[in-house]
Amino acid sequence: MCGIIGILGQSAVAGRLLDGLRRLEYRGYDSAGIATVHDGVIERRRAEGKLNNLAERLAAEPLAGNSGIAHTRWATHGAPTEDNAHPHIVDDVVIVHNGIIENFKPLRDELIAEGREFLSQTDTEVVAHLIARELARGLPPRDAVAAVLPRLHGAFALGVMFRSEPDLLIGARLGAPLTVGYGEGENYLGSDAIALAPLSQRIAYLEEGDWVAITRARVEIFDRDNRPVTRPIVESGISGQLVEKGNHRHFMQKEIYEQPVVVAQTLRSYLRRLENKVALPDMDFDLAGVKRVTIVACGTSFYAGMVAKYWFEQFARVPVDLDVASEFRYRQPVLEPGGLALFVSQSGETADTLAALRHARAEGQTIAVVVNVPTSSMAREADLLLPTHAGPEIGVASTKAFTCQLAVLAAFAANLARAKGRMDADEEKEIVAQLAEAPAAMNAALARDEAIEAIAPLIAPARDVLYLGRGPDYPMALEGALKLKEISYIHAEGYAAGEMKHGPIALIDDAVPVIVIAPSGPLFDKTVSNMQEVQARGGKVVLISDAEGIAAAGDKCLATIEMPCVHPLIAPLAYAVPVQLLAYHVAVAKGTDVDQPRNLAKSVTVE
Incomplete structure (x- = not known):
């Protein structure tokens, strides 16, 4: 949610800032803006809606300057209007600001x-006024x-520039991610490595409470107590090429089709095929x-x-509690030793889940x-x-x-079942083979795409x-309903x-169509x-099952989607x-x- 990019460059930055914002579109937004500092002047262009609107403004009213910051806003305080758009x-x-300043109202009243x-309804403008007040009192x-x-108080990632110091960009984070990029005679600030990928592969992740003073020549990082600290510089490994849809109409469609490959890549890290074992990364417990x-989770x-x-x-016969992250801390869960x-x-940055993680850590x-x-806060x-x-x-609705x-x-x-002595070697071999x-199986499911498209009308x-x-098909019903709600805006429920x-x-x-996963x-x-109880009451059923299931129960359905016959373990992945x-x-x-449904953000970095 919200995206930040800042550049201290050796040449004009407006075009590169706009490119960075395009890389951040996947996070979700409803307005955008860019500001540059040039010849003792701050200039700004903002627009409601999609980045194309901002691009048109920039084409009509170009921005000069080798220093600048830019932002995609997902509205929290104040409607998604140009007045509320960042930068302020x-x-x-x-x-520019990602997050929520929870105590903004008393601060605003004080100011x-x-x-x-x-001039806006945002909590962000309060921060700008507070900094401006300290400057007026004589502080650098x-x-x-x-x-x-x-x-x-709250969660924030901030990017701040100054009319009087065009070679200074300050960033700060508390509860929202922020990344520094290192260049040659240039340095950068961004919400994530994707935004900075074409600018720099050498990045450092600010840790909780850090703030950073960036110039073209130096990067100085401080902790929450204003002590200088060093954060490791790593290679991001993210391609500088803007992620493209290829021959797909939407990112979501592309990402659905990528699933067999990326699931195979993921499983390759955990399956030892020659040994017929499931392996996990090293752990010290x-x-x-x-x-x-x-x-x-959320x-x-x-x-x-x-x-x-x-x-x-x-498999492991270990009792499991399951919590929505936004509720977890507030019900005062009993977390037993061990x-x-x-x-x-x-x-790895979802605010509710990260807060829940820290609560669980505090509880031992x-x-x-x-x-x-793997470089996120949770990781x-x-x-x-x-x-x-x-x-x-890139698509806001998660698929792959x-x-x-x-x-x-x-x-x-x-792996847990084996560690607990609940799975022998033959059973583990079968699990490895099925995974x-x-x-x-997912490739076979993708082959049904045309038939599914025909059902959509x-x-x-x-x-x-x-x-x-x-x-396990019950959570798949919940996920199917969520997907439909997210991108089609049809009310749907899973039961x-x-x-x-x-x-x-x-x-x-x-x-009321009824989608049955069986x-x-x-x-x-x-x-x-x-399902038959539904049909007896006039319900129109779409049955998702394999050939055997459709032969047994599909004759009175509105439509059927035939799936490959799969082992129950991998049915959730295929279905x-x-x-x-x-x-x-x-x-x-x-x-x-489809890719950027209304009101939604990819990464929810505020509670």
Whole structure:
């Protein structure tokens, strides 16, 4: 959510700043802006809506200057208007901000009482006024920022420049990521390595509470107590080429199609095929001693954790608690000694999940994380890092990150089962063989794309859609409903199929399509019984099953989606594909913004 890029360059920076903002589009935004400092003047261009609007402004009113900052805003305080768009200018200060200043109102009241006037509704403008006030009191820019930072409560990443010092860019982070890029005669600041990829491969990640003073010649980093510190400079390894859609219409479609490859890449890190074993990265704790697992995540990652709960309890016979990250700390969970807290996040920066991780750490839990960004805050704070290898995911609705999370969690469940003495060598060999088949099963599911596209017009007119499943297919029903909500704006709900009789069946009529996820197997008959209850009340069913399941129950369905016959372990990975494709094609049929749906951000870095 929100994106920041700053450049102290040797040539004009406006074009490069705009390019950096394009790399940050995946984070979600509703307005954007660029400011440069040039010849003692701060100049700014802002626009509501997409970056093309800002590009048109820049084409009509170019910005000069070799120093600048830019921002994509996801509205929190104040509507997504040009007045509320960043950068904000107050006196000699220009600022961009990702996050929320929780105590902005008393600070704003204090400043208004002193006679200061505000031009926006944002919390960010408060920070600019506070810094400007310290400058007016005679402090130099670095000292002014250092004086203001302790007064800010909440989560923030800040980029600040000054009319009087065009060779100075200050950044600060607390609860939101910020990265420094090192160049030759140039230096940079960005929300992530992707934004900086074409500018620099040499980057440093600011740690919690850090602030940085950047010039073209030097980078000086300070901790929250204003002590100089050194943060390691690493190679980002991210391509300088802007991620492209290729021959796909949308990033989401491209990322759905990438899943067999990236799941195979991920599994390659965890499967020892020649030895028929599942391996994990090195750890300095005894996995066999884990008494209980607490899984914490948000959104799609939460549903991956929900599937993992079935696997952990089935294979390892270890009890599992599952929590939505935004609720975890506030229910005062009982975390027993010897517990493992497992956090799942695509970005590794999700604010709720990161706060939950730190709470679990304070309660004495061993920390494991499943993340797609191995340099993220969660990754750096973990006892056990379990990386996925999905690559950059640009579409806001998670697809390939989700299935890679499932792959890692399945491997982890098997490894835990072996460590606990619940899985012998032959059983582990079977698990390895089945997981190795997952990419092929996903490829077979992708082959149903045209048939799924043909079903989309049957779903697109609906105002409400229900998804049903049992066992691990229940979280897949929840994920299918979430995907449809996210990108098509159709109200959808996922239910455990057996719960229909306990209330939701009252919603059934011929205007409410029901998507049933039911691979053949031990739960098939029960699920089909619930499906038939829906059909008896006029419900229009789309059945997602294999050939055996469709032959047994598909004759009265509105439509069927035939899946390959797969082992129950890898069914969630394979069945993720049709629920993703169905949501995608329905959204395309409705004409919504598939990659950047309204009101959503890729990485939620504020609570």
